[in-house]
Amino acid sequence: MVDDDSLPALRFGPQVCGALDHPAGGGSREWLVADGTGGYATGTVAGLRTRRYHGLLVVAGPDGSRTMGLTALDAALTLSSGAEVKLATHEWESGAHAPAGHRYLERFELVGGLPRWRWRIGEVVLERELAMLHGSPSLAVVHRLVSAPSAVTLSLTALVAWRPADEIRRAGDPPRVTQVADGVTVEDAFRLAGPGWRSRGEWWQGAFLREEMARGLPATEDLWCAGGFTTTLAPGEVAEVSAWAGDLSRRPPRATVVLGVARRRARAVVAAAKPTDRTDALLALAADQFVVKGPDVIAGYPWHGTWTRDSMASYEGLFLGTGRAVEGAALLHRQAGKIAGRRVDDVLAPEEGVDGPLWFVHAVDRHVHATGDTHLASELLGTLDAVIAGYEGPEHTFRAEVDPADNLLAIGHADAAATWMNARRDGLPVTPRDGKPVELNALWVNALSAVARLRERCGADAADLWSRHDLAHRSFGKRFGAPTGWLYDVVDAPPGAYPLGGDEHHDDPVLRPNQLFAYALPYAPIDPAEPRAVRAVGAALLTSLGLRSLAPSEYGYRGSYGGPEPDRDEAYHQGTVWPHLIGAYVDACRSAGLPSTGLLTGLETHLEEWGLGSISEVADGDAPHQAGGCPFSARSVAELIRARARLSR
Structure with a gap:
């Protein structure tokens, strides 16, 4: 010893x-x-x-x-x-x-x-x-x-x-x-x-x-x-x-x-990550806990399992940020097989959601961007094309459907809890988002661009994809800008779906962090030259441990995450802080030219506070932001790794 x-x-x-x-x-x-x-x-x-x-x-x-x-x-x-x-x-x-x-x-x-x-x-x-x-x-x-x-x-x-x-x-x-x-x-x-x-x-x-x-x-x-x-x-x-x-x-x-x-x-894991300081080394070891044979990714310990959304959204930090690109490529092949075998009548687990395949596209794009591995891109091109096709046509395999009028993605009432805001109480969505959610469509526009670029990189034609991308990109800019100065959280919401929605289709201007992905993704659909929306998000949602899922001024805000399961479900996406959102916020701030110094201090300190050497899944919306959920969260760790790398460049 x-x-x-x-x-x-x-x-x-x-x-x-x-x-x-x-x-x-x-x-x-x-x-x-x-x-x-x-x-x-x-x-x-x-x-x-x-x-x-x-x-x-x-x-x-x-x-x-x-x-x-x-x-x-x-x-x-x-x-x-x-x-x-x-x-x-x-x-x-x-x-x-x-x-x-x-x-x-x-x-x-x-x-x-x-x-x-x-x-x-x-x-x-x-x-x-x-x-x-x-x-x-x-x-x-x-x-x-x-x-x-x-x-x-x-x-x-x-x-x-x-x-x-x-x-x-x-x-x-x-x-x-x-x-x-x-x-x-x-x-x-x-x-x-x-x-x-x-x-x-x-x-x-x-x-x-x-x-x-x-x-x-x-x-x-x-x-x-x-x-x-x-x-x-x-x-x-x-x-x-x-x-x-x-x-x-x-x-x-x-x-x-x-x-x-x-x-x-442990020494080999740390060395492969090429850490620049002690925090980098701790995060490399934390990331290693979630990578299991397969390979696959455990979303969180001690009770979460392996889910497409979490593994793919964590991919860049867990694999590319820790020197595990070879293992990561094997995971992408594994995920491609799962996606290829998915059918429209598959039971959609709440943890999987409609956006998992779009995060897969993002992960492949980031892998190829970081490694230059066009051979992998060529091998997965058929699956990438199938993902885009899976949101189109009468079957819409991934439970979200392209609206031919604007080429944006819409989800119906049956899948109102199929985004990452997936909590239910008594079988009903706590945070229903049927209609056209902002982050789902930001991922969609990003995916159309990513697949088009990968097709061109592999020598394949991408003209049709670019045409569809341009329509979706223009539609996004027209449809999601709200008079409040930030983006609508959902547009074309059905009657009665939201507390203030009334009896007609409407657009929901509630202040949530989902809009950050419209500024943060590599092929973001919104030009961040005007930082007003990012400033509004930061002013209302930013905490020392991440971003609140709802502004305290909004109807239904819950500042405490805890108690019996029904209470926790009510609070899960109604104000609870999610550490993983810090990654999108850092990207949005950098894209908008806003200050980003010190944004990660609280999370870096949190490595010694609760799940030792790791980052928690959630925290209370109200100060002092007591941690909750899984003490060890893959996506929280992954996004802190990625955000630190982003700020170092």
């Missing part, structure tokens, strides 16, 4: 580690180690489990599901005096913290993305470090006795499960645990190995999960104590525990070896 000065580190002392109830304390700051398959280990600095998702071995299935395996590995020391000191921390529905091992935490570190805890009991100092074997559901946990007057006994109690990661377990039929050499198997699904296993077998009832309560969800669960490992350690000695799924007969490398492999891989 030697420090590696070549890797970026985050460090916290006992005042943070020991604070369970402070919003910036060790009970609120979370860490994540991803295994490159969609599985992970995650928890809090203090060691307190606050979510149903917190565990040390969460295994990804081939269908994208995740299953909780090793819930916790509770450490305790028996000193030479015979006194036992428990180092784990649990909270119970009674309100008690027992044990309360966070009181002994001297330091927590995240070095190269790998967590390390250091407990001190007088002269006795114990460290724990963990890593996962990349590309495999395999966990390595190493304890080292750093100092002690004499040998101590280390006990590690294993709390196990085999349940869906987004569910909780109640006492009843316990997991099936079978003892094998140097450990056990659980449900024949995963295996634990370490020194001196002793079976136990009992329910610990009433564990309290405070973040679940805050989200209005069931907040207590029961934990199965399967047994534990016991060994004697002299100063300088280590104890290793491994946990893995898959082929249980094939033991992974020793835990200390896995740690070394993980450190070397």
